[in-house]
Amino acid sequence: MKYPVYIPLMNGKEKKYVNEALDSTWISSKGKFINQFEENFAEFLGAKHAASCSNGTVAIHLALMALDIGVGDEVIVPTFTYIASVNAIKYVGAEPVFADCTESDWQVCPKSIKEKITDKTKAILVVPLYGCPCDMGEIMAIARENNLKVIEDCAEAIGSTYQGEKLGTIGDIASFSFFGNKTITTGEGGMVVSNDDDLIRKVTKLKGQGLSDCGREYWHDVVGYNYRMTNLCAAIGCAQLESVESIMNKKVAIAFWYKEFLEDLPVEFHKANSREKFHTYWMNSIVVKDKDTNSDLRAFLKKNGIDTRPLFPCVHKMPMYDNGEVFPVSEALSESGMNLPSYPSLERSDIEYICSKIGEFFND
Secondary structure (H helix, E strand, O other): OOEOOOOOOOOOOHHHHHHHHHHHOOOOOOOHHHHHHHHHHHHHHOOOEEEEEOOHHHHHHHHHHHOOOOOOOEEEEEOOOOOHHHHHHHHOOOEEEEEOEOOOOOOEOHHHHHHHOOOOEEEEEEOOHHHOOOOHHHHHHHHHHOOOEEEEEOOOOOOOEEOOEEOOOOOOEEEEEOEOOOOOOOEOOEEEEEOOHHHHHHHHHHHEOOEOOOOOOOOEOOOOOEOOOOHHHHHHHHHHHHOHHHHHHHHHHHHHHHHHHHOOOOOEEOOOOOOOEEOOOOOEEEEOOOHHHHHHHHHHHHHOOEOOEEOOOOHHHOOOOOOOOOOHHHHHHHHOEEEEOOOOOOOHHHHHHHHHHHHHHHHO
């Protein structure tokens, strides 16, 4: 495949720092790079605290547990998202309640959120899909009016901002992912972020097997989990974080090239719907007029060495979550769109070629 959807960029000090971790023999869940990565990530976001963990899914799980969300509670979540956002709600015994998204920028719709609130609702879990911020001003106002917590699942939105504030610092608590296809990667890894001392204290305890802070060794006073990041992963993260600004800038440049070359083609390019949103374009995505055209275009691009991925299927249509509800906007987008190659080493000529093939398909 000439153009995969994603290739991580590791052209900094990743090998140097990993070798340093190896030489230190601190290769598991202790070592200098863990604290360094947490501190540097919190500083990058402008957050008070960041706690590393083993992946993005457990970061959501930890966030939910820290907020004491459990059996009998409901959490409103977009149906147009990756499955991890929803599965973690079930992990704590709560019920996911689905909301539709906006047609303009594909993010969870505040009006739909408002319609789903009941006396069992305890939190809103927002997902800035593909790096585009949600309407956080409206969502936070709804949360305050109804005494709800807000969890930001920022797995796809490292560096994105709303009204100048980095995502992950606006709600009560946030989760991040550093999987291999994310803007910065540790291979596998995650982070929980909050400005609340108590929430991060809970997260740190839960991810470390529920170890008591009484000072007694190997004494655990709550059921915890082994959700810790390794020093080796954190070493990669420290190196990646040194390049995060340049990676973000390149990804935004790639998005502008896509916009330029797709301008006269019958596709809709995913973009933010207001100037108060800074979209970092984890993925560059398009929708076409219908799902049949979408499938045919993907097949054509594959024949020409261009890999794509479908947009996320709506979670409410999956067997374990299907309750017969209909979400017309989310379903239409999900079935007729795709992610295009979005890795940061792409150049303008690459994007021109990819878009020329899209144009060739529609002109045949």
